[in-house]
Amino acid sequence: MSVSTHSGHRAPMSTGPARGPRRPRRLWGRPELFTDYRQDMAFLNTRPKQLGVLALVAAATLVPFMLEDDLLKLLGAGLVLAIGAIGLNLLTGYAGQVSLGHAFFVGVGAYTAAALAGDPDGRYLGFGVEFVPLWIFAAGAVAALCGVIVAPLATRLRGLYLAVVTLGLVVIGGYVFAEWRELSGGPQVGRPAPEPVVFGVELTGDGTYTEEQKLFWFFLVVLIVMAVAARNIARSKIGRAFAAIRDRDVAAGVMGVELSRYKLIAFTISSFYAGVCGSLLFVANGTFGPERFSLLLSVQFIAMVLIGGVATVSGAIMGAMLIAMLPRIAGELPHYLSFVSSSPTDHPNIFEVEVAFYGLLIIAFLLFEPRGLFGIWLRIRTYWKSFPFSY
């Protein structure tokens, strides 16, 4: 045996790459029997996964035809939040760097997009950029730049200390957003969201399809692109280095992982996701006051990651959808529980119940299923895989 990479004299199947276009055989009923590494490393490496994801995407595409617009708006916002949650999961779940500053990066992205797309002659700062992919990308890029500036802190701090320092970001950001009225419109006022036009189709305003339907599809496409990119990062050298830093940072260094470089990459990528999320969150909500980018939003993102499943992309999406639906779930409560009021002046009211839900859900998941919604999915999958045996 030789550890050189040139030893091609072993069994043909272990030579792996570049051995002709022969498509390896899949055996029916043996989904986890791989006959080459390419199959094993594939994005969706078993037939059930491929079909399942295909069905899920198809179902998501058809959802706008089946649901009311107000529910669709919530789900659309959930898709956008999922992008941000994936970003936080890359940083906190994969790389193990706890950040309470995610709302700050979301805010930077939101205002970058709003300013770029804004009316140059309007009341607020605007540059009149109409090309939607450009301002989404720019929102991500500016947020990522802020991430680059913050990252050196993470190379010196970890755990709780890093969390407290990133908390400071939210406070600084909250102040800047509130005071820079030309950019943000000022507290409690806000500025209108940019109105995206994609390939000549105005996404805002009703046409053949309603605004909510069009936005939902648009958000879905962006989410899929971002989610696939995140999965690719997670399964690559970069994702492995993140996990190494999370699990044992001393050993990671000894293995040749440059800690400061990979923490920088983690912050940059995570902030990019936050920025993209922010730019679309603005569109999804129509208008935004700067007070929205507060600690509560950061905590919501952490809740999404914890409830969905730490260090999973699909978990982050599930968590984000659940958190996005919470106001609606809380809103339905007065129908079932007579003591919960829908009026903000009575107590307990649905808004208080909603906030309590975050805490309850986080505690419940940490106690009973630390792997989150993704863990519940794993249990269901294991149950059916081993059916009818329960062990």
Add this chain to the structure above:
Amino acid sequence: MTAVLEVRDVSLRFGSVTAVDSVSFDVAEHELFAVIGPNGAGKTSIFNVLSGVYRPQQGSVSLAGESVLGLRPAQIAKRGLARTFQNIELFANLTVVDNLMLGRHQHVRYGPLAAIAWLGRARAEELRHRAVVEEIIDFLGLAAWRMLPVGMLPYGVQKRVELGRALAMEPRLLLLDEPVAGMNLEETEDMARFINDIRAELKIPMIMVEHDMGLVMDLADRVMVLDFGKPITTGVPADVQRNPDVVAAYLGGAVIEEATSEEVSS
């Protein structure tokens, strides 16, 4: 024979405690160099100095003719130093394959953008290095556990995975910190066979810290004995066993006269 590693006059102090006290030694190509000594003699501290985890106050360390003192652990790893740890330091949530792939981290060449695109360069590199990792898995007989998170594996297997992870780095010098600590006889003999195979087939020079004297005396080419951070003697195992200072370090000064080499090596 040229020296892979030259350590000259290295001293490491933590406050008033001198953990390593002007230690010098060389390791030649293809050599298995063992470091022994009672608990707290500074053996692991020397490993931490060599791999860049600690910075000594004085001395010089050069790896393949290049000074590595003061470099960060990742930079030293890039220059060809790999190590295992006394108390296993694996990435517990990752599978055996991923742990070994992390060993190949510095050899896998693509950046974040290629990773996002995946198809093309990133996938080709992953496939290439995966093949190498699978060879190491074969070599160490880890095939049965390759897709399991290492945190779930038994202790002896984890030790082997850690050795595999170090081998995956294709090091110029391999540091083994108590490779058979806590292992039963069978596992110890397995590990001894792997160490012999690494010498015979991969020809990687090694430094081994170990308390199992039988293993050290059987495998090592040369042995350095440390006590309270100071080197007592360095030489071939047979000479070291008979050295009265070594016997004193292990058994205490009063029993030098009665002590025999059998007692030291048992």
